[in-house]
Amino acid sequence: MASSRSQETSSGSKRPRRKGLFITFEGIEGSGKSTQSRALAQHLRSEGFRVIETREPGGTPVAEHIRKVFLQPTRKRHSVDPLVPECEVALILAARSQHVANLLLPALQQGAIIVCDRFSDSTLAYQGFGRGLPLRELRSLTRWAAKGLTPDVTFLFDLPVSQGLRRRLNSTDVNRLDHETAAFHQRVRKGFLSLATQPLRRIHTINAGRSAQAIARQLITLLNPLLEEGLKTRRLAVKRA
Numbered sequence: 001m002a003s004s005r006s007q008e009t010s011s012g013s014k015r016p017r018r019k020g021l022f023i024t025f026e027g028i029e030g031s032g033k034s035t036q037s038r039a040l041a042q043h044l045r046s047e048g049f050r051v052i053e054t055r056e057p058g059g060t061p062v063a064e065h066i067r068k069v070f071l072q073p074t075r076k077r078h079s080v081d082p083l084v085p086e087c088e089v090a091l092i093l094a095a096r097s098q099h100v101a102n103l104l105l106p107a108l109q110q111g112a113i114i115v116c117d118r119f120s121d122s123t124l125a126y127q128g129f130g131r132g133l134p135l136r137e138l139r140s141l142t143r144w145a146a147k148g149l150t151p152d153v154t155f156l157f158d159l160p161v162s163q164g165l166r167r168r169l170n171s172t173d174v175n176r177l178d179h180e181t182a183a184f185h186q187r188v189r190k191g192f193l194s195l196a197t198q199p200l201r202r203i204h205t206i207n208a209g210r211s212a213q214a215i216a217r218q219l220i221t222l223l224n225p226l227l228e229e230g231l232k233t234r235r236l237a238v239k240r241a
């Protein structure tokens with residue numbers, strides 16, 4: 001059960017103290033989120049931590065089902081019934097509410113480290129800055145769907161849109177967002193950067209144009225103090241051999 005003690009978030013509000021650590025990866029398409037979240041999860045497991053690697057939209061059976069509807073590439077029927085921005089938000093929030101309630105909160109209470117590929121910042125960047133929906137409402141909706149859960153630390157992978165899209169060309173899993181214009185992806189990138197400039201100390205902007213190894217080393221360096229503090233105060237779950 002959650003302790004009644006609370007800790008201060010970077011925005012100054014109080015939230016229930018939890019034992020685990022919630023790390024999110026954000027950034028435009030092809031910026032290296034999946035590559036780095038896999039590498040970090042592997043590293044943390046090798047250090048003996050209990051790690052849950054997950055993604056949004058998705059992470060539970062129902063949420064993964066919703067992901068398919070959300071990311072389905074444009075086909076003929078989508079040209080007569082394209083997903084409107086409000087529907088995108090509704091799908092994302094439906095998936096997030098399942099993910100938070102049925103996977104993230106229970107795992108955090110048990111002291112796991114969550115490595116999550118995208119979370120609420122993507123909703124603000126894509127549906128807010130990208131689609132033009134009002135940020136204030138999106139913030140409030142996502143807070144509601146996530147039961148107030150916010151990441152402890154967020155790595156924002158930044159690189160020029162053209163570079164990200166070029167990296168995506170090697171991918172076999174073409175999705176609906178691959179059909180968006182470069183201008184849309186530019187707005188999303190700017191949106192992420194603008195979120196990172198707000199006084200949210202949790203967001204670290206990572207230069208994603210460097211080698212995967214250099215980035216992985218930087219993430220570990222940034223995380224080490226949190227892990228050490230976590231082992232002392234948060235009781236992070238460490239697997240026994």
Ligand SMILES: Nc1ncnc2c1ncn2[C@@H]1O[C@H](COP(=O)(O)OP(=O)(O)OP(=O)(O)O)[C@@H](O)[C@H]1O
Pocket residue numbers: 027028029030031032033034035036167168170171208209210211212213215
């Ligand atoms: N630092 C890097 N340098 C060069 N190529 C990279 C780097 N990191 C990842 N890649 C390659 O770029 C492609 C996209 O990487 P990845 O799938 O990790 O990005 P992503 O941010 O998860 O993309 P998406 O948003 O589409 O899921 C992959 O082919 C990956 O191998």
Ligand SMILES: [Mg+2]
Pocket residue numbers: 033034035117
């Ligand atoms: Mg990915």
